[in-house]
Amino acid sequence: MDFDDSPDEAAYRARVRDLLEQHADELLHLAPGQEGVDARRQEPEMRRTQRVLAEAGLVGVTWPREYGGQGGTLVQQAIIAQELARARVPGLINHIGIGMCGPTVIAHGSQDQRDRYLARLLRADDVWCQLFSEPASGSDLAALRTTAVRDGDEWVVNGQKVWTTLAHVADHGILLTRTDPERPKHAGLTMFVVDMHAPGVTVRPLRQMGGQADFNEVFFDDVRIPDSERLGEPGEGWRVALTTLMNERVAIGGAGGDIGLPVEALVAHARDRLPELAADRQVLARQAVGRAVVAALAARYTGYRRLTVLSQNGIPGPEASAGKLAATEAARLVSDAGVRLLGDEAVYAATSDGDDRWPRTQAWIPGIAIAGGTDQVLRNILGERVLGLPPEPRSDKTAAFSAGRPAGGRR
Ligand SMILES: Cc1cc2nc3c(=O)[nH]c(=O)nc-3n(C[C@H](O)[C@H](O)[C@H](O)COP(=O)(O)OP(=O)(O)OC[C@H]3O[C@@H](n4cnc5c(N)ncnc54)[C@H](O)[C@@H]3O)c2cc1C
Structure with missing residues (x-):
């Protein structure tokens, strides 16, 4: 794929940038050094931010117009994500609704459910x-x-x-x-x-x-x-749940978006920190940064390629699992390298009010490697459904559920 914007994409990017500037006063922005927001503390501001973006036509762009979307492309969605990150607007409060629940309601819901829920979901009237x-x-x-x-x-x-x-x-x-x-x-x-x-x-x-x-x-x-x-x-x-899960794997890193801190932040951090490290630590840190940059760029560009395929046939398949795996592994290498560059300071940073972005992200990435399908499970899916390897033995696939385990109720 061509990584430069086409003339149409460049015009779209300029329009998005313009809209974000016009509405800047109404949007929540990350403070310098802040990497995320807590929905527990800033729920009203996060809901307002999503509503403003939805009214500007920047939420759910790939959704059909009849459900409040723009009938746009995945590339346009990626452009919006990039411009929101550039403007330091945090992730949308209703990201699970937009990425997973909404597409499931569109695919399997009744017309009445679609009419009642989807437009409200995009505006974060309902999370x-x-x-x-x-x-x-x-x-x-x-x-x-x-x-x-x-x-x-x-x-x-x-x-x-x-x-x-x-x-x-x-x-x-x-x-x-x-x-x-x-x-x-x-x-x-x-x-x-x-x-x-x-x-x-x-x-x-x-x-x-x-x-x-x-x-x-x-x-x-x-x-x-x-x-x-x-x-x-x-x-x-189960069929309905598979729609949700495939959309989840695309939403988590399957379409070229970085997970955690962007690799550019690691490069800037390395420029700052490398000269301060002792020679022996410097060598190891350089190697860690190099490995992380290679993995992050490979994951990003593979994600863009997947975006192109998705734009052409619309439905995410089992190969979306590869994108999530690669993006998570890259994120792990990037945050590990960031912590390595801090050296002993990482310990203080994690517990103080200082620049704790690297240890915080390092503590958060293992969760992403579990959410939406663990690394091991995604490898099984790739082995079985993409490479056609023999499946894992499963003795409980045909028997009644009640024959294996007690059903129902709180444990
Ligand atoms: C940050 C985060 C957010 C989440 N958000 C949600 C949410 O919003 N909604 C929701 O429903 N769930 C959510 N989850 C749950 C998530 O989907 C599960 O944690 C995940 O599916 C793994 O299940 P488990 O925790 O029961 O681990 P287990 O399934 O018990 O796995 C334990 C270990 O065994 C390995 N393992 C299991 N089966 C196999 C196998 N067949 N082959 C090889 N290895 C295997 C796993 O890889 C893992 O290492 C979230 C999890 C996290 C961490």
Whole structure:
């Protein structure tokens, strides 16, 4: 692919830049040295920022116009992401809604659900979360035990989800449940849209090793969901979930966006710090920086190439897993090299109010290597579905779920 903007792309970039300048006073901006914002503390500002951007036509550009999008291209979306980063506007509060929940509602929701939810999601009138993982099912997602039992025109949900990013500020979630334990584990699942303010939903924060609490555990006690909030047919939940998961892998680094600190920040940091390191440490730090730059640029350009393929056929396939793997590995090398350049100061930086970007990012990256499919699971997907290698032995694929493990309820 050609990395320079085409004349149309350059004009689009100029328009985006112009809009960001026009609305600068209404947008949240990162302070110098600040790399992210905490939705717990700045929820109103983050919602406002997304609303302003949505009204300017800069959110969900690839979504169809009938659902509030612009019918634009992935390249335009990448241009907006680059310009937001350049203007130091932080990531959107509803990134899970835009990247994963919305596309799932578009693909599998009823017209009524699309009309009710999508425009509000883009404006962050409603924030969304993804309620898939449970204490005993993460990689093996289809082993989940949260049950939904039909009761007339409603379903009654009981169980527990965990690691639910943004559940503490969310208004809606997409919820994967077991509705038929007598069928094999992948066949007995059903997806719903759940109102996070409904009676019986309890959200408890979980603190990460980097200090922030981005995610939560969520309990469902006799939560009632109208049948009209089902996404797809009963028993079709796995197919619906695959739409979400493939979009998730593209959203996390699959399309050329850097994860964590950009490689340019590492190069600037290296220029600053290398002369101050003792000779023996300098050699190792140079090697670490070199390895990180190569990995980051390779991941970025491979992501751009994937973007081109995606622009042509639209639907992310299993190869999206390779992008997430490469971007995460690059991010790990970049943050490790950044910490190495700090030397002993990294210890103080991590615990003081100083420039703690590098140790903080280093503590955050392992989570990204787990979220949306762990490195090992993505390698399995690549082996089986891209390279056509023999699959892992799976003894529980055809038996009724109830034959293997007890179904339903909080553990
Ligand atoms: C920052 C972050 C945000 C998240 N946000 C959300 C969210 O919003 N919503 C949500 O539903 N979930 C979320 N998750 C959960 C995430 O999807 C799961 O953590 C992930 O799927 C892994 O599941 P697990 O934690 O149960 O680990 P496990 O599945 O128990 O894995 C443990 C280890 O075993 C390895 N392993 C497992 N199976 C295999 C295999 N077949 N072959 C080889 N190795 C294997 C794994 O790679 C891992 O190293 C988030 C997680 C993180 C870290």
